[in-house]
Amino acid sequence: ARQAQSKVRMSGKRAEGLIELAPSSRRYPTFRFEQVRDSGRDVLKIQGVKKAFGDNHVLHGVDLLVQRGERVAIMGPNGIGKSTLLKIVMGELDADEGESEWGYEAHPAYFAQDHREEFDPPHNTAEGWVWDSCPDRDIGYVRARMAQMLFSGDDSKKRLSALSGGEAARLVFTRLAIARPNVLVLDEPTNHLDLESIEALVEGLKAFPGTLILVSHDRWFVSGLATRIIEIKPEEVRDYHGTYEEYVHFCGDDHLDADRVILKAKTEKRKKTEGRKKTEGQGKTKERGKTEERKKTESRKKKAKGTKQVLEHQEALAASIEQAEARVAEIDEVFCEPAYFERTSPDEVKILEAERTSLQREVAKLTSEWESAEEEIG
Ligand SMILES: Nc1ncnc2c1ncn2[C@@H]1O[C@H](COP(=O)(O)OP(=O)(O)OP(=O)(O)O)[C@@H](O)[C@H]1O
Ligand SMILES: [Mg+2]
Structure with missing residues (x-):
């Protein structure tokens, strides 16, 4: 019995020690x-x-x-x-x-x-419930562990339901x-x-x-x-x-980013088309020498020819972008296969990663070309 008592006292001391250790960080449980x-x-x-x-x-x-x-x-x-x-x-x-x-x-x-x-049961106290899980420990131990989790003496006596x-x-x-x-x-x-x-x-x-x-x-x-x-x-x-960041990078956000780039480009295109209509209106008042009719037809012809070329160029760019992105998606699929990184040699992984990086660079380059073409039309 004496042994048991000293054990209780010991763990009580230890419990005090634990509480004293963290007076300044009271709100952080351990x-x-x-x-x-x-x-x-x-x-x-x-x-x-x-x-x-x-x-x-x-x-x-x-x-x-x-x-x-x-x-x-x-x-x-x-x-x-x-x-x-x-x-x-x-x-x-x-x-x-x-x-x-x-x-x-x-x-x-x-x-x-x-x-x-x-x-269970809901009227049990918090410390009673914890002690139920380790009946061969003494209450000092239970209280010390609860103190680490920010349960004060009073909190420990709360009913589970409360x-x-x-x-x-x-x-x-x-x-x-x-x-x-x-x-x-x-x-x-x-x-x-x-x-x-x-x-x-x-x-x-x-x-x-x-x-x-x-x-x-x-x-x-x-x-x-x-x-x-x-x-x-x-x-x-x-x-x-x-890690989660790597996962998002490979499987999620990048697709979204690519989509966003295209979407942004399309939106800008729409904006510029509207802007162009306005510029045309301004042009009319500047060139007064030629007859209205002749000037209009000429500029429309010229624009149509240039625009057609640029549009074709844009179409080709869009196709290349799509192709590069499809390959990126394919690589991402591979990366996301079960246990891919476990069963693939680091060298092989590196090769695919390098390909992915260069594809992304290409997509960025093609996209900016696409955007310049858009400026041209405008
Ligand atoms: N015991 C059950 N009886 C009937 N349907 C259940 C039962 N348990 C879960 N379901 C149903 O099974 C589906 C999956 O439930 P589950 O709780 O596993 O989803 P969860 O992914 O954990 O969702 P959450 O993110 O909301 O926690 C849900 O449609 C749910 O309604
Ligand atoms: Mg759930």
Whole structure:
């Protein structure tokens, strides 16, 4: 009994120490995720997973192999099936077809999007709920971990049902950290957190040596963390090994940029056509010597001839731009193929990247030529 008492006192002291450490940064919680031990190399294997709710076909055959140390972000629009996939992975839902299997020594902990459902019973206190998950620890330990997550003594005594969104999320994270898993499965973890907590969570997750599988709409959060992006789309799943910025660069924004350039060019064309009509009107008053009729016909002929050539030139330019962009899109498709960067040699990747860069330069050059042609017509 004496031993137990001294243990309590010890951890009480340690708890005080922890609180004292961070008096100036009170609003920043400390997320500290440690794992008991490494998992095996293959952490999660999903094969051909399909799921429908009645007529609502949500997952159409998902394949995924997650390896130790990866930080995978699963992205996609609302209702596409991200949470459903995680629930299947966590064994909370059964797939209609296919399999999801944890690898050797993988110990996952799960932050559910609807995590409040785990607050059971709702009249339990916050610290009571955390302690339930680690009954062999003493309360000093529980309180110290809660203090790190900014639960004051009074907050710890709050009923689960009375917790705010942010408190609830931090409490679930307290439990997760105590479990010392080697895989964190997080579904929209930042939804209820304030900025300080999100920043602290990013730091904590970066320092986590295990594997991270997360679903998030928060681009800032994802871009600070992810080393691999899985994008679930209505008819396909894109698997990209790289950061969020790289993913956007290869698969998204560049297409948009190209489209925007064309759109801008078209808009300018329309503007100039209108401007030209005005200039013609001004020209009339300047040249008074020739008869109106003759001047008009001449200039119209001249313009028509020049315009026709320029238009043909523009058409050719547009075709080249289209061709170059199609090739860029093709390269992007290759980059976005499952595990492309894993199974391709760096040299090969470099060659394609170089081609892509030079194509983009070409597109820029052709576009500016197209625009000069436009000036000419004007
Ligand atoms: N238990 C259920 N019963 C019936 N339909 C469900 C059930 N769970 C999810 N769905 C439906 O399956 C689809 C996918 O839901 P899911 O929660 O997986 O989407 P999500 O990608 O996580 O969306 P969000 O970004 O909004 O969290 C939705 O149309 C949803 O209404
Ligand atoms: Mg969801």
